[in-house]
Amino acid sequence: MSSVFIVDDSRTMRKMLAGALKEAGIEVIGNAGNGIEALEQLKTIKPDLITLDITMPEMDGLDALRFIKKDNPDQKVLMVSAAGQKEKVLEALKLGALDFIQKPFEPEEVIKTIQKALA
Template sequence: MARILITDDAAFMRMMLKDILIKGGYDVVGEAINGADAIEKYKELKPDLVTLDITMPEMDGISACQGIMDYDPNAKCVMCSAMGQQAMVLSALKAGAKDFIVKPFKAERVIEAIGKVV
């Protein structure tokens, strides 16, 4: 069972995503509230995959993805954002993200993206 770290500054978004992932048979090992927190928790928890919101205070998801990839080149990051902007998606993919999920989350799409990456 894949171990997942969820990163989002909005508690209700983390809760929604956690609910979808647990129902999908995944193990949510931790939650981070911003990019800096995500990097710290990644090092501590060593999850199989990290979901990263793009727009967060302190450190955004793209910078966090780069930081995680610098620490572990084999890391698997999936970006989540309400903004399906092309430039954001490209920056995220350049940073090393493996996939992109747009909010509001659709359970099937989340499970499909995570399943593909894990």
């Protein structure tokens, strides 16, 4: 079973995404509310994929992505962005993110994107 780690400052978004993943048979092995929490947890867990929100307090997704890729260049990461963040999405893709999910999203589309990234 594939494992996903969810990083988003919105508790509601984390719950919604975790529920959709669980229904699709994908294990959620943890979640964090910002980049600092994520990096701390990633010292002890090794997810197959990380979903990483771009806009978060304390440490945003782009800075977290830089640290994640520095420590583990092969880590699969999908960015989560709000509409109007095209420049940041492009920067994330240049930094090594596989793809992105745009909020608000339909659970079916998110599952397809995540399954594609895990393949």
